[in-house]
Amino acid sequence: MATPTFIVSMPSNGPSSQPKKRTQVARACNWCRVHRLKCDPGYPCANCRKRGGQCNDDRVSRSVNLPQAYREIERLKHRVEELELELQNERQRTSRRMDAPLTPGETPAHGTSDSGGPSRSKAWEGIHISTARSPNKTWYGASSLFFFIGSINNFLTTALKQAHSTQGMLPNSASTILDGPAVVLDGGQPDRNAVSTGSMRPGESLTPMQEEYFISLFWESYYPSLPILDEAEFKEHYQSLWATSEKERKPSALVDIVIALCMQYGMARQPGGRQALTPAARGKVDYSDSTIAGRWHYRRCLTLLSNEMESPTLSTLQCHILCSVYLCNAGFQNMTDNACGLAVRTAFMLGLHVEPPQSMPRREKELRKRVWWALYILESNRSMKMGRPFFLQESTSSCTLPSDDREIARLSGSSFAPIAENITWLTLSLHKTKLFIAARKAYLTFWDRPASAVTVNEAAPITAIMDEWLKGVPESLKTARENGGIPFSTDRSPVQMEQYTPLWLQRECLLLELNYHNLCASLYRSSICFTLNGVPPSVTEQAASKCAAHAIAVTHIMHQVLEMTSILHGWHEAFQWQWNVSMTLVGYVLAFPQSASTWAARIAIDLSVSVFERFGNSFAVAANAATIMRDLSRKVDLVRERLKDGSSTQAVPTLENAQSAPSRGDTGLEVLADAGIYNQPLEWPLQFGTETTTAEIGGILGHSIDVSAEMYNDIDWSDLNNSFFDQWAF
Structure with missing residues (x-):
């Protein structure tokens, strides 16, 4: 029998029908890559056109094949080796410079160089003057x-x-005729025994009512801008000093320096003052000058503080700050700088540069913050004013800014009423602190770099920084x-x-x-x-x-x-x-x-x-x-x-x-x-x-x-x- 043959006829698609090859894309666009879709070489691609995606056109110019990718990798490896060699050479040069002795006019720079090691730069010029x-x-x-x-x-x-x-x-200040504000002007010798026992010089001690008058000046003058005391605690401490006598109180360094500072201010604002003197006499400092009023209280404060040097307290620091203010008012430039430096070291001893522990009562915690930032203002002002290096560095402190809400304003012991909504008397010192933070930042943009880095438009960064602070000042202030x-x-x-x-x-x-x-x-x-x-x-x-x-x-x-x-x-x-x-x-x-x-x-x-x-x-x-x-x-x-x-x-x-x-x-x-x-x-x-x-x-x-x-x-x-x-x- 013959084997049957089956012939199947297949449909024809045309004379030259070939299977369609998939379009190859060297690099998909970012939108397709994120959504894991097939991309095409058009711009924008079909997916982005259809679905509203953001197609990037730089993929066309960056498309590379495998050999090009290998060559790019090799080039980057060689570049990394070159940079590592340059970095090693720079560190060796820096090390040799640091081992070499300083040349005249050269001082060690603050911080480190870009290469990671310590650097040096020429110091800015200064002036030696008496x-x-x-x-x-x-x-x-x-x-x-x-x-x-x-x-x-x-x-x-x-x-x-x-x-x-x-x-x-x-101008002729007290520092031009005296070595210190407590030096005797009339030629007499100070009684060291009287000072060491806490007694005042005859004729210099105040009555209880006189002391009360000068202390009351503090709360309406220095206290709003220098809130480093707790008013209620201070008044309680002051009353305790009169417990054993009605004629003479116990010595207290903090009370003495507050009285000395307010005697400066109180004597200066007396009506008349030096107005009746001749022009020559008005310009001459003498024993009655207000800038050295309270000098005996200041001297007794220093004597009492000498016993607290090894174990300082917060009161010790408060005294050093107020002493620096007193000396500045009297015109003793270097003495106020020394007192400020002593206050900085005392603050570090007390740990005020770190954030207070959470377990501490809020009243005490906020007081410590206010003292620290008041010291920051004082030290920044002194250093910028005298052109000398800063003692306090922001990198060493973790203490946050103090609060100024109504609760803490009430807890501070002050009787000042609120100024406006969410504005209290503490808000003034807070914005003063922010002002000096901004001023110090602007100061460093110019003075904390070598002269070769100076540009023409030096006013621009200063203006920007100070304007930024100004935007935050409330209208009520x-x-x-x-x-x-x-x-x-x-x-x-x-x-x-x-x-x-x-x-x-x-x-x-x-x-x-x-x-x-x-x-x-x-x-x-x-x-x-x-x-x-x-x-x-x-x-x-x-x-x-x-x-x-x-x-x-x-x-x-x-x-x-x-x-x-x-x-x-x-x-x-x-x-x-x-x-x-x-x-x-x-x-x-x-x-x-x-x-x-x-x-x-x-x-x-x-x-x-x-x-x-x-x-x-x-x-x-x-x-x-x-x-x-x-x-x-x-x-x-x-x-x-x-x-x-x-x-x-x-x-x-x-x-x-x-x-x-x-x-x-x-x-x-x-x-x-x-x-x-x-x-x-x-x-x-x-x-x-x-x-x-x-x-x-x-x-x-x-x-x-x-x-x-x-x-x-x-x-x-x-x-x-x-x-x-x-x-x-x-």
Whole structure:
């Protein structure tokens, strides 16, 4: 039989039918990779078009095959080996430098280098000057007012061709005639036995009512801005000292220093004061001067503290802080710095730099926090003011900011009423703390780096940091302005004092704003540079104008408040702020004789004389400051006349024609320079050779190097190379 054959006919799809090959994609887009979908080489891919995904187009340019991936891996391996070799070489060089002895002008830098090892940098220039009775000189840094005054002295000596003394521009404080506030002025010898037994010098002890008067001043003056005591505990402690006698209390270091501090303030605000004395007598410190009032209580406090050195308590630390404030008011610069340093070490001994334990009662816990941050303010202020290294480093502290809610304000023992919703009397000290945190950060942006890292726009980071703090200040803590003026601005609008606001609150709000302006003026002051050709260095004029604006604001506020009220009468720190900004304005007018803000700055110098005369009714150092400022104002006018060009003659402004001064706008300033150049970094070495460039670099360095400014015009800058800042230490 034949085998049957079956023929199956298959359907045909066309003449050239072939199986379709899947599209290959070298790299899927991010959206498809996340959702684990097949991608295609289009852009956007089909999945992203259909489902609204974010397709990335850089995958097309980055698509590689396997050989290319291997080559990229090899290249990266070689690069890692090169970087490791560079890092090893840099560490070896750093190690050799640290083993080598220090060269003159070189100091160990703070922190570590980028490579992980310790580094060194050239220190900023400073000035050795005698600020006390002794001829021995001490060092103040480039950010200090003493260094700035020394630069003004060098400029005047060269410009006027006359010898000037830096000491002649320093007011006569108690430190210029005494080695310490407790030294006997009448030639007698102190009774050491009386001090060691806790007795007072005859004629210096106070009656119980007198002590009560001065202690009561503390709660309405220093306490709101320096809340380092518990009012209820202190009053209870004070009453216990009278348990055994009605005529003389038991000695207490804390009570003594509180009385001494308030005697300074209380004697300074007495009506009349030194007003009846002759001008020469008003400027001379004697035994009755308010800055050294309470000196015997201060000395007994030190004697009692000497017994607590090995086992300090929180009261010991509180005494050291108040001693530093007392010495600062008396004008003893180095003694207040030493007292502050002793307070810092005591705080570390007590462990205040760490967060208090949770088991501690909240009242005690918050008090410890307030003491620590009050010390932070004190130490930061002293270090920035004197241009010396900081004792406290933020990296060593874990203590958080204190609270300011109503509960803790009540627990602190104070009877102050709430200021506003969620605003208590403790809120003032909290924002003061935040102000100094911001100011210290801004300070370090400039001074905590080598001079080679300086850029043109140095004012930008300072402005940003300080403006950020200002945004957080509640409206209820700002002093109102007349005519729609803005608080904390430099528009020079008159302040508006509220009639029914407590005196302590008015003062604290004013002090917060004055502190802000004073710190800003000090931060911007490094931009004031001196040249002798009448053409200021334009690269620093914008920042210098900001400095002048804040200094002018302090002067106008101070002048109005002292003329209208007694809120700041006898307040030593306010006088020191005025002295700081007044000397800053003198330097600004000398450095920028034709700037847009020079007119207002020159008027403010005359206003400052009036301010010093007001303070001079309370303490001699202010009366002497008024005499110095009058003499400097005459020299400023003489220098400006000599530096003026015939084509740009401008009358020297006075208080009589102040009303005709041109308006400066809301900020009190008119920016002349092109703002575009202030965002450019300085490139080292600078290109020298032209007269303009020589003048500018002379101005930049003139206030930073303690050398006469005239010499910069005689230096041949053409041979300088990349080691410029190795030859000159800023």
